Amino acid sequence: MDTIVIKKEGSKYIVKDNDTLLTCRVKGVLIKDNQRVLVGDFVELGEEETITRIFDRKSELKRPNIANVDQAIIVVSAINPDFSTYLLDKTLNIVEFNNITPIICITKLDLLENKEEVENYLNYYRKIGYKVIKNTEKKEIIDTLENKISVLIGQSGVGKSTLLNFLDDSLNLLSRDISLRLGRGKNTTRKVELLEIANGLVADTPGFSVLDFTDMTKQDIRDNMVEFNTYKSKCEYKDCMHLKEKNCEIKENVAKEKILNSRYENYKKFVGEL
Numbered sequence: 172m173d174t175i176v177i178k179k180e181g182s183k184y185i186v187k188d189n190d191t192l193l194t195c196r197v198k199g200v201l202i203k204d205n206q207r208v209l210v211g212d213f214v215e216l217g218e219e220e221t222i223t224r225i226f227d228r229k230s231e232l233k234r235p236n237i238a239n240v241d242q243a244i245i246v247v248s249a250i251n252p253d254f255s256t257y258l259l260d261k262t263l264n265i266v267e268f269n270n271i272t273p274i275i276c277i278t279k280l281d282l283l284e285n286k287e288e289v290e291n292y293l294n295y296y297r298k299i300g301y302k303v304i305k306n307t308e309k310k311e312i313i314d315t316l317e318n319k320i321s322v323l324i325g326q327s328g329v330g331k332s333t334l335l336n337f338l339d340d341s342l343n344l345l346s347r348d349i350s351l352r353l354g355r356g357k358n359t360t361r362k363v364e365l366l367e368i369a370n371g372l373v374a375d376t377p378g379f380s381v382l383d384f385t386d387m388t389k390q391d392i393r394d395n396m397v398e399f400n401t402y403k404s405k406c407e408y409k410d411c412m413h414l415k416e417k418n419c420e421i422k423e424n425v426a427k428e429k430i431l432n433s434r435y436e437n438y439k440k441f442v443g444e445l
């Protein structure tokens with residue numbers, strides 16, 4: 172995977188150069204030039220373990236601030252915290268906007284007596300093209316991570332660190348029970364770092380409580396509702412926002428239950444939040 176920054180430590184960066192880990196500083200000219208090195212950056216190293224160049228980024232996520240992510244594993248729990256289509260749809264929308272492939276990982280199905288409602292939602296997300304994995308499907312997850320840079324995102328407490336520990340028990344990432352015992356705050360994972368897991372690089376991230384649509388327009392939000400795009404050509408207006416317009420194919424398909432009502436309602440909320 173070439174030469175990639177996997178962690179920041181003070182003013183130093185830990186760089187993985189093939190199979191060697193190096194502690195590097197950044198060449199003065201890059202700092203002067205305001206070129207900030209991010210976790211996930213592919214870099215060129217000069218003499219004395221100095222980062223001399225940052226290669227063009229394929230993607231850049233703001234929160235967490237990480238470069239070149241291929242895919243986002245959106246971790247959602249069936250319960251505790253409750254399954255939230257609002258948070259899931261919001262995350263999907265923002266991840267799509269950033270040209271990162273979203274993958275949904277469901278946790279805590281074991282805690283749910285009646286799984287039908289959640290399973291029905293998951294089937295809908297599968298139907299519109301998303302890969303959905305259960306956190307118990309170890310092989311499936313390992314295959315998904317192979318040769319990719321992935322980021323785990325999801326609310327605090329959904330089980331992101333637990334999932335990584337399950338994939339690689341040498342990791343020993345702090346999960347919430349432990350942090351409560353240590354009397355720490357709510358979020359257990361605090362720093363962005365790429366971990367080598369299952370022949371891939373994975374960033375565990377601090378659970379977020381606020382995600383926003385920074386830099387996005389209403390049209391972006393509309394265009395990132397992926398299943399709307401299969402119907403929109405039949406809307407009367409070419410630029411239909413699927414809101415107040417008449418003869419809107421999206422609204423018709425919501426009424427026909429071809430499009431999930433919660434997806435449409437969440438879409439309206441997102442547009443309203445801008």
Ligand SMILES: Nc1nc2c(ncn2[C@@H]2O[C@H](COP(=O)(O)OP(=O)(O)OP(=O)(O)O)[C@@H](O)[C@H]2O)c(=O)[nH]1
Nearest residue numbers: 279327328329330331332333346347358359360378
């Ligand atoms: N029963 C059950 N408990 C789970 C499952 N996954 C995680 N947990 C528990 O849920 C709690 C929170 O898990 P964490 O892995 O710390 O959650 P996190 O997403 O990393 O949280 P932050 O680091 O705060 O963002 C822990 O007590 C885990 O043991 C699951 O599939 N089933």
Ligand SMILES: [Mg+2]
Nearest residue numbers: 331332359360
């Ligand atoms: Mg965690």
Ligand SMILES: [Zn+2]
Nearest residue numbers: 406411413419
């Ligand atoms: Zn429309």
